[in-house]
Amino acid sequence: MTNERFDVVDSLMHRAIEKGVFPGGVLLAARNGAIEFCEAYGWRNLFTRQAVTTDTIFDLASLTKPLATTPALMLLVQQSKLALDDPIGMHCRWLEGSNKEEISVRALLNHTAGLPAYRPFYRDLQELAPDDRQQAVQQALAGVALEAIAGQTVYSDLGFMLLGLLVEEITTLRLDRYVHQEVFKPLGVGGEIQPRLFFNSTPTPAPSITENVAATEICPWRNRLLEGVVHDENAFAMGGVAGHAGLFGDALGVFRLAQALCDAHAGRCPHGLFAAATVQAFFRRDAGGSRPLGFDAPSDAEASCGRHFSGNTVGHLGFTGTSLWIDLDNAVAVVLLTNRVHPTRTNERIRTFRPQLHDAVMEAIFLVKTD
Numbered sequence: 001m002t003n004e005r006f007d008v009v010d011s012l013m014h015r016a017i018e019k020g021v022f023p024g025g026v027l028l029a030a031r032n033g034a035i036e037f038c039e040a041y042g043w044r045n046l047f048t049r050q051a052v053t054t055d056t057i058f059d060l061a062s063l064t065k066p067l068a069t070t071p072a073l074m075l076l077v078q079q080s081k082l083a084l085d086d087p088i089g090m091h092c093r094w095l096e097g098s099n100k101e102e103i104s105v106r107a108l109l110n111h112t113a114g115l116p117a118y119r120p121f122y123r124d125l126q127e128l129a130p131d132d133r134q135q136a137v138q139q140a141l142a143g144v145a146l147e148a149i150a151g152q153t154v155y156s157d158l159g160f161m162l163l164g165l166l167v168e169e170i171t172t173l174r175l176d177r178y179v180h181q182e183v184f185k186p187l188g189v190g191g192e193i194q195p196r197l198f199f200n201s202t203p204t205p206a207p208s209i210t211e212n213v214a215a216t217e218i219c220p221w222r223n224r225l226l227e228g229v230v231h232d233e234n235a236f237a238m239g240g241v242a243g244h245a246g247l248f249g250d251a252l253g254v255f256r257l258a259q260a261l262c263d264a265h266a267g268r269c270p271h272g273l274f275a276a277a278t279v280q281a282f283f284r285r286d287a288g289g290s291r292p293l294g295f296d297a298p299s300d301a302e303a304s305c306g307r308h309f310s311g312n313t314v315g316h317l318g319f320t321g322t323s324l325w326i327d328l329d330n331a332v333a334v335v336l337l338t339n340r341v342h343p344t345r346t347n348e349r350i351r352t353f354r355p356q357l358h359d360a361v362m363e364a365i366f367l368v369k370t371d
Contacts, residue, residue: 005364006037012357017042021349022321024052024214025338028251029361032331033259036365038251044214045227046343055196055250057213058337059231061318064247065160067197067257068179070109070282070294071274072167075182078278081170084109084293088162091169098142100162107150108159109282109293114146115156122221122237130239137238138165153291157234157244164243176201176241186273187260189253196253200228201240213248214339216320231320231341245319254324254335262326262333283314283328298325304354305334308362321350325358334361 006029013027024042028035040052060067076082082091082105089101100113107113121140125133141162148154164175171178176199184190189197193208200209205228216231218224230236232245240246264274265283282293291297295314298305304317305325309332315325321340326333336357340350 003037003364005367006361009037009357009360009364010039012353012360013039013041016349016353016357019349020347021353022338022340022347023342024056025321025336026052026054026056026058026251027357027361028054028255028333028335029365030255030259030333031365033263035255037361044212044339046215047225052214053212055212055252056337057209057228057248057250058322058339059214059216059226059318059320060247060249060254060322060337061232061245061320062157063249063254063316063318063322063324064235064243064245066295066314066316066324067249067254068175068183068199068247069160069163069167069243071183071257071261072171072175072179073105073109073163073294074274074278074282076167076170077281078275082166084281088166091166092138092162094138095142099146100142105163105166106293108163110291111153111155111159112151112290113156113159114148114150114152115154115158115162116144116147117155118157119144120233122233125234125237133238134165137161141165160244161234161238161242164241167243174201174241175199175243176246183257183273186271187256189249189256197247197249197257199241199246200230200248203229203240205229209248214337215342216339217341217345218343225343251335251337254337255333258324258326258333258335262328262331265328266331302355304351304358306355306358306362308359308366319345323354330366332362332365334358 026040029037040054044052084106087102089095095101103113180190209228213228216226230246235242235245264279267276292314296316309327310329312329313327317323321338323336
C-alpha cells in the first residue's frame with residue numbers, strides 16, 4: 001500500500017533495517033478509520049532470511065496490557081461486574097490480609113498502586129508443576145512488598161498480573177479464553193484458523209503460528225531462539241497467558257481493536273461492543289496528569305510518539321519493539337510492530353528512532369513539516 005506522501009517514512013523504515021535498529025517490522029498508519037499506509041520491511045528471522053510481510057505475527061509484549069487485559073476490564077465495568085474503585089481484595093479473596101487487599105482497580109490500571117516494576121517470579125515457578133503455578137503466582141503477588149507511595153506513578157508489570165488474575169476470578173475463564181470470546185471474535189480478529197490477535201498457551205506453537213511469526217531473542221534462560229513462544233519470562237512461566245504480556249498479533253489486528261476503541265470514544269459503536277462512556281472513562285486523565293487507565297500517554301516533547309500527536313493521545317509500548325499510538329483529537333492511529341530484541345534485547349536503537357518515525361508519519365498525513 002504505497003503512497004508518495006509517505007516517501008520519507010518509507011525511507012526511514014528502510015534505513016532502520018540497514019542500520020540495525022531492528023531486523024524487521026510492519027508500519028501501519030490510519031486516519032479517520034482508513035488505512036493510509038501499511039508496509040513490511042526486513043526480516044522476521046535473521047538466520048533463515050525469511051522476510052516480514054504485512055500479516056507477520058509479532059510478540060506484542062506489553063501491548064497485552066491495553067489490547068487484552070484493559071478491554072476485558074472495560075467489558076466487566078460495563079456489565080456492572082466490577083467498579084473502577086473496587087478494592088481488588090473484594091474479588092480476589094486470596095489477597096485477604098495482605099497489603100494489596102485495599103488497592104483499587106483504578107490504581108492498578110494507572111500504575112499508582114505502589115507496586116514494584118518487576119520481580120523475576122519465573123525463577124521459582126520453573127521448579128513447580130504447571131498446575132501449581134497459578135497458586136504460587138497468587139502467593140508471590142500477595143507477599144511482594146510495596147515500594148512506592150500510594151498515588152506515585154511507577155509502571156508495574158505486577159499490577160497487570162494482578163488485573164489478569166482479577167479478570168479470571170470474575171469470569172471464571174482463563175484470560176485468553178475470555179478476551180478471545182468476548183473481544184477478539186466480535187471484532188473479527190480472533191479467527192479460529194488464522195487469528196490476528198491471540199495468546200499461545202503451548203510451549204510448542206502450532207505450525208500455523210510459526211510459519212509467519214517474527215523471531216525474538218535467543219533466550220539465555222531457555223537456551224533457544226524464540227519463535228511463536230512468549231518472550232517475557234514471567235508470562236512464559238505462567239503458561240503463556242498473563243495480564244502483562246503474552247499477546248501475539250499482526251498490525252491489522254492491532255489496528256482493528258484500536259479503531260474500535262477510538263470509534264467508541266467518539267460515540268460511534270459500530271460493533272456494539274464498547275460503550276462510549278466506558279472508553280471515555282478509561283482514556284480520561286485527571287488534573288494531576290496521571291496515565292489513562294490501561295494505556296500510556298505522551299509525557300513530554302521527547303515522547304516515543306514524537307512532537308505532533310495532540311495532548312489527547314493514548315497508546316503503549318512493548319518491550320519486543322512494538323507500539324501503538326492513537327491521537328483521539330485527530331483520529332490518527334499508528335501501529336509499529338518490530339522484533340528489535342532479535343537476536344538480543346541489548347539492541348536499544350529503537351528509542352531514538354521511534355520519535356523520528358512518528359514525526360514523519362504525522363507530517364505525511366497532514367502535509368506539515370516543522371523543523
